[in-house]
Amino acid sequence: MSDAEVVVDAGRGGRRLRWIAGNDFQLLENGEQFFPRVFDAIAQAKREVVLETFILFEDKVGLALHAALLGAAKRGVKVDVMVDGFGSPDLSREFLESLTSAGVRFRVYDPGHRVFGKRVGWLRRMHRKIVVVDGERAFVGGINYSADHLGDFGPEAKQDYSVEITGPIVGHIHRFALHAIAVGGQGRRWLRRRVAAVQSHAIAPTGSADAFFVTRDNHRHTNDIERQYRAAIRSARQRVVIANAYFFPGYRLIQEMRRAAKRGVKVDLILQGQPDMPIVKIAASMLYHHLLHAGVRIYEYCDRPLHGKVALMDDNWSTVGSSNLDPLSLSLNLEANVVIRDHAFNENLFAKLSTLMEHSCKKVNASDLAGEWSVWRLVRSFFVFHFLRWYPIAATWLPNPRKRALPVQLPDTGETASPGPTRTDAA
Known part of the structure; x- marks a missing residue:
């Protein structure tokens, strides 16, 4: 940037x-x-x-x-x-x-x-x-x-x-x-x-x-975090590294990743290989073909469950926060991230994530997915595509x-907890 x-x-x-x-x-x-x-x-x-x-x-x-x-x-x-x-x-x-x-x-x-x-x-x-x-x-x-x-x-x-x-x-x-x-x-x-x-x-x-x-x-800021991700990926010229625990983003964010990889940006995703919930890996893996064929590199972190929500673009932009890249975080939950523009912090985060990719991850290759039945893959891709395209809108219908x-209500009694002694807020 x-x-x-x-x-x-x-x-x-x-x-x-x-x-x-x-x-x-x-x-x-x-x-x-x-x-x-x-x-x-x-x-x-x-x-x-x-x-x-x-x-x-x-x-x-x-x-x-x-x-x-x-x-x-x-x-x-x-x-x-x-x-x-x-x-x-x-x-x-x-x-x-x-x-x-x-x-x-x-x-x-x-x-x-x-x-x-x-x-x-x-x-x-x-x-x-x-x-x-x-x-x-x-x-x-x-x-x-x-x-x-x-x-x-x-x-x-x-x-x-x-x-x-x-x-x-x-x-x-x-x-x-x-x-x-x-x-x-x-x-x-x-x-x-x-x-x-x-x-x-x-x-x-x-x-x-x-x-x-x-x-x-x-209410007022329904897609602010996703917009910052998309803008940063769109601006990236050298590298994009995203480590995210629950990965099933919307169609537009997926497309920005694919476009970045196709224009020569190194796009690396670190996702769960040992998830705390099996559905997490199943959902993310539905996107693997679509991403790998565009040149995105996917790494599954296998040491233990990945819970991180961090990313970096090029050598200055980074973000750390609570937001996953899934329907709950991007369309329903209350989330907060900081976006940081600093070369030293970016390099430190990149070093940490590079160590994960090198020593604790399994790289996913297109050949690893070759055994999937092609007809089933086409049918699945059709439904996944439309879900990714429409879930941000569907979330507004809920x-x-x-x-x-x-x-807080104290357990067992339903009694509201006493706020304690009165204090002066300006103190």
């Missing part, structure tokens, strides 16, 4: 995304790097912690997060937590009550109900993973708070990425997170006070990276209620 591309059009909602200069990004690989950095940042918090996650389990990682949040709240730090009701369904009363009684504002996005003991309502989930500490340090990525993001979990441990961020872009992430948690009914006066405090606090440059923060929702983040 050229330096002249200062403003990025994010589409239908009319939001204009601007490159924000002066940031520093540190790539964090897996829970071994991510959890200590987040927990340390929370331990050092002086004013505020805002945290969103899809999954929070009450295992050793969830308990470590609980201890960090509880410690911050007891020091007088304002702590706001939002989890997804589908992704984090089984937190105990003791876990929640100890936080809320210490003053943690704990919200659940679209708390679901079980039908015959099964979770329902799996569409349009809050899938973001964001932490902002004191409005000066942020974390964005794909790592949840669960032990399966640590290598000692065993063969099912996930391979994933996040970034630690400082610099002016943190202010944009902070304002977004405050707006998101305000949906829980704190009121506009509360929101105005908190946002005004953010706007009055200038964040000094900490590095040389340009960046912008891009999100997806079900029910689209304005879901809310509600104060």
Whole structure:
């Protein structure tokens, strides 16, 4: 991308995304790097912690997060937590009550109900993973708070990425997170006070990276993240590397990959070879013929389940976030990515992904697929083509209620958790 591309059009909602200069990004690989950095940042918090996650389990990682949040709240730090009701369904009363009684504002996005003991309502989930500490340090990525993001979990441990961020872009992430948690009914006066405090606090440059923060929702910004992927691939001249756990993108994104490969760009996809759900590999493999014949190279990561959602184009553009390239993330869920323009970060990410491709992946060749029955392949391709073409439109036909983040309900009693002692938001 050229330096002249200062403003990025994010589409239908009319939001204009601007490159924000002066940031520093540190790539964090897996829970071994991510959890200590987040927990340390929370331990050092002086004013505020805002945290969103899809999954929070009450295992050793969830308990470590609980201890960090509880410690911050007891020091007088304002702590706001939002989890997804589908992704984090089984937190105990003791876990929640100890936080809320210490003053943690704990919200659940679209708390679901079980039908015959099964979770329902799996569409349009809050899938973001964001932490902002004191409005000066942020974390964005794909790592949840669960032990399966640590290598000692065993063969099912996930391979994933996040970034630690400082610099002016943190202010944009902070304002977004405050707006998101305000949906829980704190009121506009509360929101105005908190946002005004953010706007009055200038964040000094900490590095040389340009960046912008891009999100997806079900109302104004329905395809912003996908548009950024397509624009970056369209602009690529040398290389495209995408590592994505759940890969079944729309027709236009597939076509951009094919066009890039045909014009000589090296397009590499790193997908799941040992998926946590078998349907993931089946769905992605339906696209293999179409991509390989255009010159796209496909690598299946085989060490353990791949959970990452990262990409890079040429030697400057990169993205890290929560968005998969599948119908749920691209058309239904609430997602958040950071887009980074920085040569050093791009090279670091490229080195990490190159190591995966060289040492931990099986390259898929067209000859590996030669045994498939050609008639079945043609029939399957017909239906896959039309599904990819129409699912973004079909997603708009599904029910689209304005879901809310509600104060946590304590298990067993249905009682709303106490918000704890009253505090001055401006403090």
